[in-house]
Amino acid sequence: MYIPTFQDMLDAHDRIKPYIHRTPVLTSSFLNDLVGAEMFFKCENFQKAGAFKVRGASNAVFGLSDEMAQRGVATHSSGNHALSLSYAAGRRGIPCNVVMPRTAPEAKKAAVRGYGGIITECEPSTTSREAVFADVQKNTGAEFVHPYNDPRVIAGQGTCSREFIEQSGGVDMMVAPIGGGGMISGTCLTLSTLAPEVEIIAAEPEQADDAARSFKAGHIIADDAPQTIADGLKVPLKELTWHFVSNHVTDILTASEQDIIDAMKLTWARMKIVMEPSCAVPLAVILKNKDRFAGKRVGVIITGGNVDLDTLPWLRSNM
Amino acid sequence: MYIPTFQDMLDAHDRIKPYIHRTPVLTSSFLNDLVGAEMFFKCENFQKAGAFKVRGASNAVFGLSDEMAQRGVATHSSGNHALSLSYAAGRRGIPCNVVMPRTAPEAKKAAVRGYGGIITECEPSTTSREAVFADVQKNTGAEFVHPYNDPRVIAGQGTCSREFIEQSGGVDMMVAPIGGGGMISGTCLTLSTLAPEVEIIAAEPEQADDAARSFKAGHIIADDAPQTIADGLKVPLKELTWHFVSNHVTDILTASEQDIIDAMKLTWARMKIVMEPSCAVPLAVILKNKDRFAGKRVGVIITGGNVDLDTLPWLRSNM
Numbered sequence: 117m118y119i120p121t122f123q124d125m126l127d128a129h130d131r132i133k134p135y136i137h138r139t140p141v142l143t144s145s146f147l148n149d150l151v152g153a154e155m156f157f158k159c160e161n162f163q164k165a166g167a168f169k170v171r172g173a174s175n176a177v178f179g180l181s182d183e184m185a186q187r188g189v190a191t192h193s194s195g196n197h198a199l200s201l202s203y204a205a206g207r208r209g210i211p212c213n214v215v216m217p218r219t220a221p222e223a224k225k226a227a228v229r230g231y232g233g234i235i236t237e238c239e240p241s242t243t244s245r246e247a248v249f250a251d252v253q254k255n256t257g258a259e260f261v262h263p264y265n266d267p268r269v270i271a272g273q274g275t276c277s278r279e280f281i282e283q284s285g286g287v288d289m290m291v292a293p294i295g296g297g298g299m300i301s302g303t304c305l306t307l308s309t310l311a312p313e314v315e316i317i318a319a320e321p322e323q324a325d326d327a328a329r330s331f332k333a334g335h336i337i338a339d340d341a342p343q344t345i346a347d348g349l350k351v352p353l354k355e356l357t358w359h360f361v362s363n364h365v366t367d368i369l370t371a372s373e374q375d376i377i378d379a380m381k382l383t384w385a386r387m388k389i390v391m392e393p394s395c396a397v398p399l400a401v402i403l404k405n406k407d408r409f410a411g412k413r414v415g416v417i418i419t420g421g422n423v424d425l426d427t428l429p430w431l432r433s434n435m
Numbered sequence: 436m437y438i439p440t441f442q443d444m445l446d447a448h449d450r451i452k453p454y455i456h457r458t459p460v461l462t463s464s465f466l467n468d469l470v471g472a473e474m475f476f477k478c479e480n481f482q483k484a485g486a487f488k489v490r491g492a493s494n495a496v497f498g499l500s501d502e503m504a505q506r507g508v509a510t511h512s513s514g515n516h517a518l519s520l521s522y523a524a525g526r527r528g529i530p531c532n533v534v535m536p537r538t539a540p541e542a543k544k545a546a547v548r549g550y551g552g553i554i555t556e557c558e559p560s561t562t563s564r565e566a567v568f569a570d571v572q573k574n575t576g577a578e579f580v581h582p583y584n585d586p587r588v589i590a591g592q593g594t595c596s597r598e599f600i601e602q603s604g605g606v607d608m609m610v611a612p613i614g615g616g617g618m619i620s621g622t623c624l625t626l627s628t629l630a631p632e633v634e635i636i637a638a639e640p641e642q643a644d645d646a647a648r649s650f651k652a653g654h655i656i657a658d659d660a661p662q663t664i665a666d667g668l669k670v671p672l673k674e675l676t677w678h679f680v681s682n683h684v685t686d687i688l689t690a691s692e693q694d695i696i697d698a699m700k701l702t703w704a705r706m707k708i709v710m711e712p713s714c715a716v717p718l719a720v721i722l723k724n725k726d727r728f729a730g731k732r733v734g735v736i737i738t739g740g741n742v743d744l745d746t747l748p749w750l751r752s753n754m
Contacts, residue, residue, distance in 0.1 A: 140459045142481060161707040162461060381744060388480045388709040388740030421707030425700060431750065 117355055120267035122309040125274035125302070132174040132272060135207050139163050141283040146386045151402055152410040156284040160276060161391045161421030165203040165231065167196035168276055168299055168419050169263070175272030176261040177204035185210050190258035192238075192249050194220040195348055196420050197263035202233030213258050215249045223424060264298030265354035273302025280415055281311055289409065291398040292417040294318035294327045294368060295349035297357030299419060304364035314415075315366040319397040321346045321376060327353055328368040331361065345373055345429050348394035348420065371400035377429045379403060383418075392420045393429060436674055439586035441628040444593035444621070451493040451591060454526050458482050460602040465705045470721055471729040475603040479595060480710045480740030484522040484550060486515035487595055487618055487738050488582070494591030495580040496523035504529050509577035511557075511568050513539040514667055515739050516582035521552030532577050534568045542743060583617030584673035592621025599734055600630055608728065610717040611736040613637035613646045613687060614668035616676030618738060623683035633734075634685040638716040640665045640695060646672055647687040650680065664692055664748055667713035667739065690719035696748045698722060702737075711739045712748060 139159045148154055160168035177189055188211035191201050198214045205212035214233045216225060217240035225235055238248035253260060262269065276299070277290065290307060294300045300318050307314050320327050324342035330353055338352035353361060361368075371379070380396035383389065395418045402409050402416070458478045467473055479487035496508055507530035510520050517533045524531035533552045535544060536559040544554055557567035572579060581588065595618070596609065609626060613619045619637050626633050639646050643661035649672055657671035672680060680687075690698070699715035702708065714737045721728050721735070 140461075142459075145483075164464075166707065384709050384744055388485065390703050390707040390709055425703055425747070426750065428744070428747070428750075431745065431747075 117359070118267045119356070119359060120271040120305060122305065124267065124271040125278065125306055128171070128175040128268070128271040129275040129278060131178045132171060132275065135174045135178070135204065136164055136171055137162060138279055141280065142387060142389070144387050147399070151406055153402070153412050153414045155414045155416055156280070156287060157387065157416045157418050158276060158280045159389060159418050161389060161395065161418050163420070165196070165199045166420055166422040167200060168273060168417070169196040170200040170203055171275050172266070172269030172272030172298060172302070173197060173200035173261065174204040174207070176266065176268040177201070177208050177210070179268055180259060184259055187257040187259065188212060189261050190214070190249070190252055190256065191261050191263065192216070192245055193263050194224050196422055198228050198233060199231055199422065201261055202228050202231035206232040211256070211258070213252050213256055215245060215252060217245070227422070263351070264296035264301070265356045267356065269298055270301045270305060270356065270360070273299050274306040275302070276417060277303045277306040278310065280417070284415055286311060286413070287314060287415040288412040289315040289317055290415040291317045291319055291402060293346070293349055293394050293397045293419055294320050294361070295394070296351040297327065297353045297361050299417060300365060301357045301360035303417070304360040308364055316364060317401070318361070318365050318368040319401040320368055320370050321349055321397060322370040322372050324350050325370050327361065328370050330358070331365065331368045334362070346376055346394040346397055348392060349397065369401035369405060371397055371404055375400040375404060381430045389418065390421045390423060391418050392423045395419050436678070437586045438675070438678060439590040439624060441624065443586065443590040444597065444625055447490070447494040447587070447590040448594040448597060450497045451490060451594065454493045454497070454523065455483055455490055456481060457598055460599065461706060461708070463706050466718070470725055472721070472731050472733045474733045474735055475599070475606060476706065476735050476737050477595060477599045477602070478708060478737050480708060480714065480737050482739070484515070484518045485739055485741040486519060487592060487736070488515040489519040489522055490594050491585070491588030491591030491617060491621070492516060492519035492580065493523040493526070495585065495587040496520070496527050496529070498587055499578060503578055506576040506578065507531060508580050509533070509568070509571055509575065510580050510582065511535070511564055512582050513543050515741055517547050517552060518550055518741065520580055521547050521550035525551040530575070530577070532571050532575055534564060534571060536564070546741070582670070583615035583620070584675045586675065588617055589620045589624060589675065589679070592618050593625040594621070595736060596622045596625040597629065599736070603734060605630060605732070606633060606734040607731040608634040608636055609734040609736070610636045610638055610721060612665070612668055612713050612716045612738055613639050613680070614713070615670040616646065616672045616680050618736060619684060620676045620679035622736070623679040627683055635683060636720070637680070637684050637687040638720040639687055639689050640668055640716060641689040641691050643669050644689045646680065647689050649677070650684065650687045653681070665695055665713040665716055667711060668716065688720035688724055690716055690723055694719040694723060700749045708737065709740045709742060710737050711742045714738045
C-alpha cells in the first residue's frame with residue numbers, strides 16, 4: 117500500500133491547476149453568531165463538475181503516461197466521482213468508462229453522459245457490478261481509478277486544504293464530511309505537514325456512522341447498505357483512507373437526518389449557496405456541539421453542489 | 436433634483452466598505468458554452484442582508500450627520516431595501532422604521548425584525564401607505580430613504596460596478612435587472628466614467644415591462660400593479676432613475692415568466708447559487724437573444740438571494 121506524501125499533493129496541485137477552480141471561501145455573520153465561532157466555508161460546490169472530487173480525478177487522469185492514457189480510465193460510481201472522472205478524461209481527450217446500476221436515476225446517467233462518460237449498466241448488486249466492471253476493464257484495458265482508496269485521488273483531494281489555509285489565513289479546527297474518507301484523508305495529508313496544530317473533525321450521518329464506529333473500535337467496520345439523505349456518505353472506509361483517519365483525525369461526530377436537513381436549509385437560506393445534503397453534515401455537527409467550536413476559527417469544506425432541485429428534502433412530505 | 440456624481444460613488448465606497456462584502460465574481464463554462472459568450476456573474480446574492488441594496492442603504496445611513504442620525508431612518512418597502520436599511524441602521528445603532536402592508540408575508544416581516552427594523556403596518560393601498568408613513572415620519576423625525584429614487588442610494592449601488600470592473604478586468608456589455616432602476620442607475624453612473632464603452636442592457640419581465648415601454652416612449656410610464664414572479668421588479672421608474680436610464684442605457688430587453696423560471700433553475704443547477712427570481716431576468720434575456728451577446732465579454736449582476744425556499748417556482752403546481 118503506497119501512502120501518498122505531501123510532495124505528491126504539491127505535484128498534484130501543479131498538475132491539476134489548469135483544470136480546476138480555486139474555489140472561494142465564504143463567511144456568514146449570521147452563522148458565526150449562531151455558533152459563537154468564526155467559520156470559513158470552502159465552497160467546493162462551485163468546483164468544476166460540481167464537487168471536490170474533480171481534484172483527485174484530474175490528478176489520476178493527468179498523471180497517466182501517454183501510453184496508459186490512450187486506453188482510458190474506468191470506475192464504478194453513480195455519484196460525483198463518475199462526473200469528475202468523465203470531466204477530467206474529457207479534458208485530456210481520453211475515454212472514461214463508468215459502470216452504474218441500471219436502477220440509478222436517469223438524471224445521474226444523463227449528467228455523466230453530459231461530461232462525455234461512457235456508461236455500462238450493471239444490476240444493482242455488488243456481484244454484478246464487479247463482474248461487469250471486470251469485463252469493461254478487460255475489453256478496454258482502462259486504468260481503474262477508485263473513488264477514494266487511491267493515493268492519486270487522496271493527493272488530489274489534499275489540494276483543497278492547501279488552498280484553504282492560504283485563503284483563510286489558518287484555523288484552529290477543520291471539519292469535513294466523511295464517507296469513504298477521501299476528502300478527510302487528503303485534508304490529513306496536507307494539514308499534518310502544513311498546519312499540524314489544526315484539529316481535524318470528521319462529520320458523519322448517524323444513520324451511516326460506520327466511520328465513527330470504526331474510529332472507536334480501532335478497525336474498519338463496513339455497513340452493508342446504510343440509508344441516509346447524505347447519499348455521498350454511504351460508502352465504507354478502505355485501508356488507505358483508514359490509515360489517515362486512524363492516525364490523524366481528532367474525532368468523528370454524527371448528526372441525525374433532521375439535523376442534516378435543517379443545516380442544509382439554513383445554509384441555503386443564509387449563505388445563498390446550493391449544496392448537497394452531505395455538505396450539511398459538518399454544520400449539523402457544529403450546531404449540535406457548539407461548546408466544542410465556540411471561540412475557535414473553524415474551517416468547513418462544502419464538498420459539492422450536485423443536488424436534484426426537484427426533490428428538496430425539506431419539501432418532501434414523508435421523510 | 437441632485438444627480439449623483441462619480442465622486443459621490445467613490446465617497447460612498449469609502450464610507451460603506453466596512454459594512455459590505457466585496458462579493459465574488461463567478462463564471463460557468465456550461466453557461467458560457469450555452470450562450471457562446473464569456474460571462475461574469477457578480478454575486479450580490481452573497482451580499483450583507485442578501486442583496487445589493489445594502490450598498491445604497493449603508494451609504495444613506497452612514498452619510499447622515501450625528502444629529503440627523505439620532506432620529507433614525509424610515510422607508511416603505513416589503514423587500515430587500517427594508518432589510519438593508521434595517522441592517523445598516525443597526526450597524527450605526529440608530530432606529531429604522533419600516534412601513535409595510537399588514538398583508539405582507541410573515542416571513543418578510545420576521546426578516547426585517549431580525550435585522551432590528553421597527554415595522555408599522557398599513558393597509559395594502561398607496562393611500563394608506565402614504566398616510567401611515569407621514570405619521571411615522573412626523574412622530575419620529577426620521578430621515579426618509581427611498582428604495583431607489585435617492586442620489587445617496589444610487590451612488591451606493593454604483594459601487595458594485597466599480598468592484599466588478601476591477602474583478603473582471605473589463606467587459607463589453609453589462610446586464611442587470613430593472614425595476615425602479617436603482618441598480619441600473621448606479622451602473623450607469625459608474626461605467627459612464629470608468630468604462631464608457633461598455634453597453635448597458637437592462638433586463639425586465641415582460642409582465643412588468645413599464646421601463647421598456649418608457650424607454651421606447653421617451654417618458655416614464657408607470658403600471659399600477661404588474662404581476663410577475665420577479666417581485667423585486669414591479670416598481671416604476673422615478674425621475675432620478677429615469678435620468679440615468681434615458682441617458683445611458685443601451686437597451687431594455689424582456690423575458691416571459693417561464694423564461695425567467697427556466698433561467699433561475701438553470702443558474703441554481705449549474706452555478707450552485709441561491710438567487711431570487713428577479714436575478715434570473717438577465718440570463719433569461721441573454722438566452723433569448725444569444726446573437727446579441729455571442730463572442731462578447733458580458734457582466735451580469737446577480738442582485739439578491741432572498742427567496743422563500745419553501746415555494747420554489749419550478750415546484751409550484753399552478754404558475
